[in-house]
Each structure stands twice: as structure tokens, then as C-alpha cells.
Amino acid sequence: MFASIPSLITHTRQPIIRKSSSCKASPPRIKLMIGNSTCEETIARRTAGETCTRRLDELKRVVKTMLRKVRKPLDQLELIDVLQRLGIYYHFEDEIREILNSIYSEYNSQDEWKNEDLYATALEFRLLRQHGYDVPQGVAV
Numbered sequence: 001m002f003a004s005i006p007s008l009i010t011h012t013r014q015p016i017i018r019k020s021s022s023c024k025a026s027p028p029r030i031k032l033m034i035g036n037s038t039c040e041e042t043i044a045r046r047t048a049g050e051t052c053t054r055r056l057d058e059l060k061r062v063v064k065t066m067l068r069k070v071r072k073p074l075d076q077l078e079l080i081d082v083l084q085r086l087g088i089y090y091h092f093e094d095e096i097r098e099i100l101n102s103i104y105s106e107y108n109s110q111d112e113w114k115n116e117d118l119y120a121t122a123l124e125f126r127l128l129r130q131h132g133y134d135v136p137q138g139v140a141v
Helices: 005-012 039-069 073-086 089-105 118-130
Strands: none
Touching: 039 073, 039 089, 073 089, 073 118, 089 118
């Protein structure tokens, strides 16, 4: 009724075929399987991954340049806010920290960019608080 395990193993083994060195025919094309894909598919995926990595590095350089070029504090805060909302701010933590340090150092000054602008004041307050800066709650607009 039940076959023994050794007999199952011998029946499922593939015979080993070895070609002699005198054979002039080209060897058969063997598809090397890695997981569920062939070696060729894996190489194509790696190449695409390298292309994506290069593109990612290029885009990060562009955004870092944007962060350095923007001079108006409100524009800087809006750019930081957009990066946070997109979930990619962690790529630019050093640049964001520099910008927020400069804004925080001038926090109590009466800059015209935030005078009578509740949006600018709220954005500045929220971003500084989110990044751990000690900003008092009572802000007169």
C-alpha cells in the first residue's frame, strides 16, 4: 500500500547526464532559477533597480539644491511641509535642521513675512514644535 521512502527517492531522482568533451554540439541553454524567476529576470530587475537608485540620487540632489536656493523663510517652511507630507523629509534632515535653526534663531524678531499672517505664524510654530524647538504657545499676530 505505502511505498518505502528510499524507493520513492530513487524513483524521483533525475538521471545525471554527462557529455563527453569530444562533443561538438553547443550545450543546451539552461535556465537558472532563483526563487520563482530566472537568472535573466533577476539581472533585469537588478539593472532596473540600479537605474532607479541613480534616479533617486539625482532627484535628492535636485531637492537639496532647491532647499539651499530658497531664501524666503515662508517658502522654506512650505517646502519643508511638502517634504513631510510626501513622507520623504528623512532624506533631507540635515538641510531641514539648518533651515529651522536659522528660523528659530530669528523667532522673536518681527519679520514682515509673518506679520499679520496667521498661516505663516501657524506653519512656523507647528514645524518648529514638530522638530523639537522650544516655542512658546502665546504668539501675538
